[in-house]
Amino acid sequence: MGKATASPSAPSPRVGYTYSSAPIRARTPPRPSPVPSLKNVYDGTAVLDEDGRAVVELPEWFESLNESFRYQLTAIGAPAPELHVSRPLADHTFAIAGGGPGLGVCWQVTGVRCDHWARAHPLTPEEEKPPAQKGRFLHPELLGHPSDRSLSPYGRARLPAGPRAMEG
Template identity: 55%
Template sequence: MISKFGGSFHIDHPLDPQNRYLSHSFVESPNMKNVYDGVAVLDVIGAATVELPDWFEALARDFRYQLTPMGASAPDLYVSSEIDDGNFAIAGGVPGQHVSWQVTGIRKDPWAEDNRIPVEHHKPSSERGTTLYSPAPP
């Protein structure tokens, strides 16, 4: 068994698996999760369309959204259109306002589908009573 506290990996590019890779860093989650984020500036009607990489929908499924208005509250801010054709839409904000957004998705590339990680399991008897890391006492 190999254990690792952090790192990166590369996978076949979902739109060109024979010729390119995608490189990502690890996200600590029980799922093989991709995380993308950015900042959108709302237009004159308090809306924005967020463009995602062209390969995003080929790589991930089960999307989750987080929106954070910056500078002032925006109680009516919402995802007005879910991810489709490489973008999603935000509405209900203040014109000119900046909105921090985050989208997560579960990897659906062939390797991920065939190699889901079991979340919980017992340590073998030879490792019981031990920890992978024990900080030095203060």
């Protein structure tokens, strides 16, 4: 198999979960969305070789921290209806095939975290707020509420409006 370039990006510490899309409901605190488990997302680009193939190399530790892999491939610059993962993840690499020579491919691999911390702290999609927190928000001003509705007993510090706010 010819040589292909691939460039994985570093995983984001927040990847795999997003905060609730219903923050207006003041009875529940923002929690990760109903995702069954913590996930890591890795992505990058590859250029297919003269045989229409590429091998993507991930960090050596990738498989020891993740399981249940999912793949996404997107051809760049030309249609590639035959584009596919030709070899699933093994020894921290996976293979892509089915495109023309020189075709750019955006790829993404999602893995469910299987490290000790992730197993000990599973996601809780939504839980009831304690009575003292009902009607309060992390950032009430973003929802049109006054800052005294903050979950923090001191409210939230406001950032300066711009460069002029720093003057005099």
